Amino acid sequence: MTESQHNSGSQKKGIRGIKGFEGIFLFLALGLCWQFTTTMLPIQHSALYPTPAVTFKALLDSMPELLKGTWSSFLILIPGYLLAVLFGSVWGIIAGSIKWIHRVFDPFAKVAAPIPPTVYVPYAIALMPTFRISAIMVVFIGAFWPVFVNAAAGAASVPLRYRDNAGILGFGRFEYMRRVVFPAALPNIFSGMAVGLALAFILLTVAELFGANQGLGRFVQYYADYADYPRMVAGILYTGMVTFATMALLDFVKRRLLFWVR
């Protein structure tokens, strides 16, 4: 992951200006294609397939509602995700580096981690007193496993050279965990965090389809129910942009913290 990023950085030599912006052309092409197919072709259900202009108008009109929905969604996403990152990385590091804990926990992790977390959604909503708490719980479960599994793998495979150095410097167990295992496992933790964040968004929107009265997933579901497809498509595009921005933020933090990985 980081290697390819490094490569793309060093390849910015040849044609200046265009390099690094090729992706924009695809967006333009897709936009033109959308424009063309909605306006030039005789499509019957034009209500189901709104033109770009109509969609953008719907997007602008529903901006206040979308922003409110974003806030509502983030009140679920952020606590659930951050708790998952915290517990997943700490517990992953412990389970990855202390052998007996690994032996106790590994069979359970092997069984529980592959369960698609979406199946918890109905039960969580039934179980928990409010929708928000149940959604936070589902996001937590979904994001926990990727972070945990990756942190444990990273901690279990701390290179021998770092262990040797820690021994020579006379590190105690806690110091070894904090100063060696944690930074050494950090690249793995970030891979887990990226997978976990994508899953968290999926679970968030799925949970909102079930029981929310506001939020991004709810917005899409609501206007689909009322057959207001321009707003629904706008909601999908907006959710995509929010997801992209959040992932980009994570990637930014990752690059800042993992500057030493090459």
Added chain:
Amino acid sequence: MQGINPHSENSSLVNGSKGNVENKRSDKKSIALSVEHVSFAYDAALVLKDINLTIQEGEFIAVLGPSGCGKTSLLRLLAGLEKPVSGKLLHQGNPITGPNIERGVVFQDYSLFPWLNLQDNMEIAINKARKGLARAERNQIAEEYLNLVGLQGMAFKHPYEISGGMRQRAAIARSLALGSPVLLMDEPFGALDPVNRVRLQDLLLQLCRSTTTSRTIVFVTHDVEEALYLGDRVIVLGTTPGRVIAEIKVPFDGQRQRYDLFHSIEFRKLAEQISALYHDDIERQLEAGFVVSGEGELI
């Protein structure tokens, strides 16, 4: 031993006289490390067989051997990073049960933590050597040790930002800052280009001569000239399994001017003798039925 003062090291670096060094080296000191009938194996493969070795305090021992002779294993045993299959390893009479800051190690190219800059890498060692120092004091000591190895102004660089030679300088500085009376070096200059290798050899000799505390050094290498240039005594290891095939007291005491030494007849003779020992060992292996195949040739 833990509270070594970099100030005195610095000043003695300037004033360090060879007379002192010769006195230091000729003094009969107590035994720092002893290796008694040590054998070591990786899984089923015997790596070291019945190694016996006594290392005096303040001695510079060069362990010389071809690759695969177990010289790194010997060093790791001395560091406490591995346990012998049989035999005993002692440090000042006490059995070596695990790694200890009394025995610092410089590895070939990975003594530093890549996520810490040089200053932070140094500060870990300084913290271990002398607990409870203020941050400003630690920073200053880190800087002094970095200056000592010629890394002025590099404190905030990370290991990936500097060359291999600089990394090894920093690794040496860290070992010095740790204040270990025993320094174990595993081909520390093996990955360097010839120019940097020469510079660091000279730096190491200079540091050994100048420090007031006598430091015992075990230096592993496969380079005959490096072993002769640096060591007071050269231990030659043979292969499969690794064992001591010769112990040579290096006669060029104190007076080590690289050019003169390398071109002296005695030096060349000794280097040839040691190379011959290598070859005899390899021939013995061949007679014992080992097959050497040509490049790309399947056995």
